[in-house]
Amino acid sequence: MRTAAVAPDAGTEEPQTPPRTSDRLPFWVNQRLGLLVLTIGLALLFGALRPAFFDARLVLFPLLRDISTLTVVALAQMVVLSVGHMNLAVGRMAAFGALFAGFGYDRLGLPLPLGLLLCLAAGAAIGALTGWIIARTGVGSFVVTLAMDFALLGLVSLAYSALTENAAFTSTPAGLDELRAYSLADICVGPVCGSPAIPQIAQFTVLALIALGFLYSCTRIGRELLLTGANPAAAELSGIPTKRRVVTAHALSGLLAALAGFMAAAGTGTFRASIGDDFMLPSFLGAVLGGTLLTGGVVSVVGALLGTSLVAVIRKGLDLLGVGLESLNIYLGCVLLLALSADRVRNVLSYRKVVRST
Amino acid sequence: MYYGTVLRRLGGAAVAAVLLSGAAACTVKNSDEPDEQRAAAARPGSGTAELADGSGTKVALVPGGAHPYFQPWKKTGADAEKTYGLGDVVVDETAEWDQQKQNNLLSTLAARGYNAFGVFGVSPTDINTTFSDLKSQGFAVASLGSCPAGPTNKADFCLSTDVELAAYKAAQASIDAMGREGTLVHLTGNNVDANTQLRIKGVEKAVQESGGKVKLLQTITDIDKDLQTAQKAVADLLAAKGQEIDGIVTTAYNPAVAAAEAVKNSGSRAKVVAIDDDAKILDSIKDGSVSATVVQNPAGQAEIGAWALALLQTEQCVMTTPGQVVDSGSFVVTKENVAGYDRDRQAKTDELKKQFADELLSCG
Numbered sequence: 001m002r003t004a005a006v007a008p009d010a011g012t013e014e015p016q017t018p019p020r021t022s023d024r025l026p027f028w029v030n031q032r033l034g035l036l037v038l039t040i041g042l043a044l045l046f047g048a049l050r051p052a053f054f055d056a057r058l059v060l061f062p063l064l065r066d067i068s069t070l071t072v073v074a075l076a077q078m079v080v081l082s083v084g085h086m087n088l089a090v091g092r093m094a095a096f097g098a099l100f101a102g103f104g105y106d107r108l109g110l111p112l113p114l115g116l117l118l119c120l121a122a123g124a125a126i127g128a129l130t131g132w133i134i135a136r137t138g139v140g141s142f143v144v145t146l147a148m149d150f151a152l153l154g155l156v157s158l159a160y161s162a163l164t165e166n167a168a169f170t171s172t173p174a175g176l177d178e179l180r181a182y183s184l185a186d187i188c189v190g191p192v193c194g195s196p197a198i199p200q201i202a203q204f205t206v207l208a209l210i211a212l213g214f215l216y217s218c219t220r221i222g223r224e225l226l227l228t229g230a231n232p233a234a235a236e237l238s239g240i241p242t243k244r245r246v247v248t249a250h251a252l253s254g255l256l257a258a259l260a261g262f263m264a265a266a267g268t269g270t271f272r273a274s275i276g277d278d279f280m281l282p283s284f285l286g287a288v289l290g291g292t293l294l295t296g297g298v299v300s301v302v303g304a305l306l307g308t309s310l311v312a313v314i315r316k317g318l319d320l321l322g323v324g325l326e327s328l329n330i331y332l333g334c335v336l337l338l339a340l341s342a343d344r345v346r347n348v349l350s351y352r353k354v355v356r357s358t
Numbered sequence: 359m360y361y362g363t364v365l366r367r368l369g370g371a372a373v374a375a376v377l378l379s380g381a382a383a384c385t386v387k388n389s390d391e392p393d394e395q396r397a398a399a400a401r402p403g404s405g406t407a408e409l410a411d412g413s414g415t416k417v418a419l420v421p422g423g424a425h426p427y428f429q430p431w432k433k434t435g436a437d438a439e440k441t442y443g444l445g446d447v448v449v450d451e452t453a454e455w456d457q458q459k460q461n462n463l464l465s466t467l468a469a470r471g472y473n474a475f476g477v478f479g480v481s482p483t484d485i486n487t488t489f490s491d492l493k494s495q496g497f498a499v500a501s502l503g504s505c506p507a508g509p510t511n512k513a514d515f516c517l518s519t520d521v522e523l524a525a526y527k528a529a530q531a532s533i534d535a536m537g538r539e540g541t542l543v544h545l546t547g548n549n550v551d552a553n554t555q556l557r558i559k560g561v562e563k564a565v566q567e568s569g570g571k572v573k574l575l576q577t578i579t580d581i582d583k584d585l586q587t588a589q590k591a592v593a594d595l596l597a598a599k600g601q602e603i604d605g606i607v608t609t610a611y612n613p614a615v616a617a618a619e620a621v622k623n624s625g626s627r628a629k630v631v632a633i634d635d636d637a638k639i640l641d642s643i644k645d646g647s648v649s650a651t652v653v654q655n656p657a658g659q660a661e662i663g664a665w666a667l668a669l670l671q672t673e674q675c676v677m678t679t680p681g682q683v684v685d686s687g688s689f690v691v692t693k694e695n696v697a698g699y700d701r702d703r704q705a706k707t708d709e710l711k712k713q714f715a716d717e718l719l720s721c722g
Binding site for chain 2: 050052180181267268272278322328
């Protein structure tokens with residue numbers, strides 16, 4: 001489900017590579033396949049070392065709940081990366097959306113779905129505003145989203161301080177606790193129930209993945225987003241409303257960030273200002289590991305899921321092995337470096353193979 | 359075309375794998391099952407609070423994140439393991455102060471075989487959810503060092519500094535040091551944290567009691583992130599309003615260290631009341647540049663926490679009132695009592711143990 005506005009490997013391959021060469025690359029060069037194999041391999045390795053890794057309730061359920069939320073965060077970043085921009089305010093947009101959901105539940109007494117809609121609308125609106133400022137002023141997305149990050153940091157903190165006693169909306173609507181704690185084991189068809197390892201909250205992630213996969217591979221807007229990212233001048237000359245697409249991408253990013261904020265709030269229990277504090281790095285990590293280019297024009301929807309899964313599996317596995325706090329990040333960095341190097345080695349090997357065969 | 363087709367197939371396969379893996383037939387439920395039975399089984403009786411056999415109890419003490427406050431937990435935890443013959447006591451923390459990451463760490467520790475948890479919750483408003491999850495899985499849970507926000511505590515008990523009372527004591531000590539009049543500044547931590555709100559309340563209460571003679575000039579929040587942030591904030595404060603300030607009360611660690619240093623170096627007349635007993639702060643108390651410090655009892659929390667958790671985990675005892683909140687003590691230390699305050703603290707720990715054995719636990 002990697003979609004590119006240009007030849008799939010442009011930008012990552014040797015510049016002399018003829019465009020048609022990429023069509024002849026062997027299947028094992030595929031980055032997503034590599035990530036999938038690596039993630040499954042590591043999961044099996046950790047499982048062999050610590051059989052508790054496959055404990056459905058204590059390990060897999062929280063692991064998949066984490067992956068679900070962080071994949072949506074990575075998708076929020078991926079959407080803006082597709083137009084060659086970045087969103088440094090992804091965490092604050094999550095907090096902004098969660099603020100509206102919390103307000104809706106606490107003060108307006110909204111039911112669960114309506115609060116979620118309010119949250120998504122707020123996220124989309126703040127994202128659209130960011131996109132509009134970028135498109136209108138021509139100032140880089142880095143600067144505008146950084147400024148938006150600061151503005152929202154203050155605004156969200158002020159709002160929580162003014163509206164709540166404990167700096168959090170603690171009243172939650174009916175169904176939120178179930179959304180957090182229930183798995184597919186709670187859905188039964190006759191005597192057959194689902195796996196207790198798959199959290200129900202993952203439904204949002206699956207929906208987001210399917211919707212974005214459809215957007216980028218089957219719709220005109222998706223293609224226009226990618227072309228805007230690949231070459232804005234050429235896209236403009238081709239009649240694509242690039243400014244409108246920039247607003248679209250940022251609105252979509254805000255919406256997904258807000259969804260991630262809602263999922264994070266559901267995961268921990270209350271809607272509070274610190275939601276999304278740690279979203280920015282995982283957002284880039286998941287997207288870029290998955291094959292989305294920082295320069296725009298190429299995205300990988302499934303790659304965002306796989307990239308996020310790889311990082312989460314490594315972290316969980318090291319936690320289970322009892323690797324201390326000081327060493328954990330060093331190991332994590334080393335394994336990620338190896339993962340990315342392996343990808344590069346695969347590409348170089350395949351390139352040589354193709355050159356030899358031509 | 360072949361490449362694109364393979365990609366699309368792989369993408370579809372991955373999504374399908376996620377969806378299909380849920381279809382495995384199973385009847386185990388993840389949802390919370392209320393764990394009221396154990397509480398209901400409380401049998402107040404003539405049993406003893408002497409731990410019979412703690413070898414099956416593996417206690418995990420989990421701070422909210424890296425912070426000097428938790429240093430005593432490590433030594434005290436190891437001592438408690440030996441003293442009470444526990445299976446294991448580990449102190450494990452996450453790098454970031456993040457509730458989701460703490461939740462993940464707790465479930466991982468549970469998978470590693472730990473069955474009793476002493477937790478300093480990152481988010482006081484969320485931690486009850488975490489406690490409910492742990493309780494529903496049959497673990498003994500204590501909230502150590504910080505209690506959940508609001509009136510409810512879903513852990514077996516909470517053993518923590520009464521933060522509002524500690525802040526009140528600190529503000530009173532500042533006001534006394536100032537000569538009971540003048541302007542006071544309050545330096546503290548993360549504004550969007552329920553405990554910070556309590557600290558602000560405690561200081562405001564002491565200022566109100568002065569009957570208008572003491573004015574709270576400013577409450578500066580969000581400067582406990584690291585020492586540099588605190589140093590910058592204190593330097594800015596002294597540069598801008600140094601002449602007006604008669605007293606500085608700090609209710610967070612980094613601002614306390616920064617204020618002690620800055621006042622000493624700048625020769626400001628402001629009287630500083632710090633928090634905790636960092637070596638720098640104790641030196642400043644001895645040389646008179648800091649008027650007082652409010653010391654907490656983290657070692658007592660770890661020792662009593664590990665012992666009581668073992669009694670609960672082995673089902674030798676139950677809480678008489680589940681969710682009981684207990685103050686672990688806070689002590690005002692000045693130049694006069696700086697040499698002997700640790701004795702007071704140990705006495706408080708012994709008193710806490712007696713209180714648990716006599717009143718809070720029902721052992722049968």
